């Protein structure tokens with residue numbers, strides 16, 4: 001069975017909801033997947049999973065300067081060696097700008113290069129998101 005983990009950082013619950021919907025979709029594809037916040041994450045287990053989805057809210061000046069905050073940077077730097085295929089997600093209000101680039105920069109050399117980027121402004125996990133997740137699970 002494919003194993004996965006969805007790890008998120010959420011302030012007001014939107015990113016958590018997106019993470020839960022992502023996890024629920026992966027379950028329908030037969031993937032065993034806990035959804036946890038970065039603070040509750042058992043880091044040692046992440047080294048063993050096949051798929052790792054990492055997501056957080058977009059933090060910046062709304063049009064520019066998007067970047068992960070200190071708890072996320074600390075989380076990224078504490079990761080054990082990761083063999084999983086990696087995907088990123090973020091929720092936002094106006095623009096994600098440099099968010100994915102900065103998240104990738106923090107992960108570089110610690111995880112394989114992320115394969116997918118999902119972003120969510122409002123609403124629910126879209127059909128396009130589900131299709132992207134399906135391709136990610138299938139490895140195509």
Ligand SMILES: Cc1cc2nc3c(=O)[nH]c(=O)nc-3n(C[C@H](O)[C@H](O)[C@H](O)COP(=O)(O)O)c2cc1C
Nearest residue numbers: 010011012013014015057058060062091093094095
């Ligand atoms: C300090 C702060 C900075 C933010 N910066 C941005 C930004 O640069 N671009 C953007 O689109 N949204 C920005 N947002 C909005 C959040 O990213 C958005 O509301 C997010 O979905 C909240 O997720 P959460 O409910 O999981 O905390 C910012 C919010 C806060 C509180």
